[in-house]
Amino acid sequence: GQQLNQSPQSMFIQEGEDVSMNCTSSSIFNTWLWYKQEPGEGPVLLIALYKAGELTSNGRLTAQFGITRKDSFLNISASIPSDVGIYFCACPFSLYAGNAGNMLTFGGGTRLMVKP
């Protein structure tokens, strides 16, 4: 099946530091998504990337869609305590031609811990 490999698995950083995490795949995807999940909540979409080479920002978050369409990275600048959570990459795929909707395949997540 399709697999997304995320690294690192966890990070413990000091408040104010920058963070970088990435996601790779053996398959080509046309869309890369980055979600954040906090305890007791479902994943929340942070950034969506639709074009190879695209660089997109959302506040202190910046994500890039790799030119090979097999990878993506997410950077967080000047981390703050509320950045704590698990960050997932995800890519949509269709099981069958003509599917009405897309399904998502997720990476294993990067757990971010921020020390004040």
Next chain:
Amino acid sequence: ETGVTQSPTHLIKTRGQQVTLRCSSQSGHNTVSWYQQALGQGPQFIFQYYREEENGRGNFPPRFSGLQFPNYSSELNVNALELDDSALYLCASSSPTGGSQETQYFGPGTRLLVL
């Protein structure tokens, strides 16, 4: 706009029992997808319902089944529960666009513990 809601929030069952989890989709969304998230892992796609029919299924056995109702709410049923079914079950709703820019919105999940 009402977000995705799920019930119950937590549930404890024993092996061999059956469980039903419920999801109400976000207003205006006609597609519901279910995911299983084991502890320390990313969500795994179970199946998707569109207009009351199963639209796609991941690698889960037939004892995982679902329903979608005319108001687009959905149920996930799991029969003959096993210990490995312990997980967070997430529901996501969306409105298909026919392209890759469709966004799925997740509910808070139901945490199931099988003893």
